[in-house]
Amino acid sequence: MPEEVNTGVLLFVAYRAMEKRVLDAIAEAGFDITPAQARIFQRIGPHGTRLSELAEQAQVTKQTAGFLVDQLERAGYVERAPDPTDARARLVRIVDRGHAAIPVAAAVVAQVEAEWAAHLGKRRMSALRDALTHLREITDWPPAAR
Amino acid sequence: MPEEVNTGVLLFVAYRAMEKRVLDAIAEAGFDITPAQARIFQRIGPHGTRLSELAEQAQVTKQTAGFLVDQLERAGYVERAPDPTDARARLVRIVDRGHAAIPVAAAVVAQVEAEWAAHLGKRRMSALRDALTHLREITDWPPAAR
DNA sequence: TAAATTTAGTCAGATACTCTGACCGCTTCA
DNA sequence: TGAAGCGGTCAGAGTATCTGACTAAATTTA
Numbered sequence A, B: 001m002p003e004e005v006n007t008g009v010l011l012f013v014a015y016r017a018m019e020k021r022v023l024d025a026i027a028e029a030g031f032d033i034t035p036a037q038a039r040i041f042q043r044i045g046p047h048g049t050r051l052s053e054l055a056e057q058a059q060v061t062k063q064t065a066g067f068l069v070d071q072l073e074r075a076g077y078v079e080r081a082p083d084p085t086d087a088r089a090r091l092v093r094i095v096d097r098g099h100a101a102i103p104v105a106a107a108v109v110a111q112v113e114a115e116w117a118a119h120l121g122k123r124r125m126s127a128l129r130d131a132l133t134h135l136r137e138i139t140d141w142p143p144a145a146r
Numbered sequence C: 001t002a003a004a005t006t007t008a009g010t011c012a013g014a015t016a017c018t019c020t021g022a023c024c025g026c027t028t029c030a
Numbered sequence D: 001t002g003a004a005g006c007g008g009t010c011a012g013a014g015t016a017t018c019t020g021a022c023t024a025a026a027t028t029t030a
Helices: A007-028 A035-041 A051-058 A062-074 A096-120 A122-139 B007-028 B035-041 B051-058 B062-074 B096-120 B122-139
Strands: A078-082 A090-094 B078-082 B090-094
Touching (some): A007 A035, A007 B122, A035 A051, A035 A062, A051 A062, A062 A078, A090 A096, A096 B007, A122 B096, B007 B096, B035 B051, B035 B062, B051 B062, B051 B090, B062 B078, B090 B096, B096 B122
Antiparallel strands (some): A078 A090
């Protein structure tokens, strides 16, 4: 009988495994970042990202994103800077302590991806990424949905 | 430049897309189930499942699982029954209203999976499921980790 | 170009979710 | 049979999330 497991569950298991590994490593390294904060932080681009964009990508409301950015700001990981192109907007940017956390996270992500590739084999690992990447075309949020 | 997106993010986007579709459909059909409740509910087996097992699979503590089961129970979706094989344990079982919700969820899961398969092509879709299924061997929780 | 609409973000308040620690009763095993 | 382990609950605290209402800036429209 063919495995009857819902694809959602499969995605959940893999996602949580990755998240747990990264969060554990970050905590290990002495950064006090919660899961929800991390989901926001991780989406801040190199030149700063607007709050609403962070909210959209992390799939939470602007209010929630704002709440989490407040905490990241108080803890010294990010700052809010005016957006030169739009006076209503502000850019959330990573600062010193935030920059320090990035290599830790990047290293463990690379490590986990390597373990997965080792387990699945390169072919299947790249098939996984390929499928997920193409899936974004239909699953990534319609920018207007919120 | 090859896409530089973290596999975790890819998994997250797909997972949330599926979850949102299912939750929306369930709400549409008049069931007041929250996301957290759904993550527990979905893992209850046909003959009932123990609380600790639900907690483990949903990756929350027993207390959290108990809290959510309380709500599902009060709302008439599940019941707690004694486990005949172990007097300490109790089986969480789906009852009437819970049974009514299942076809709704199953239908939308099938629908979404069909859409994904249509977008990716059968080959890539099955490669996706194949990779994720194999990944469980290393990502599924070590039963002792909690 | 003034008015109407949309967009970015915040404030306030209410819920919902999750955790840690402590505990009780049943089971297992030396 | 006594000690350790397991399944579950209680209590309490903190975290995350939402809806609704609002301000101000930008954009569209008449």
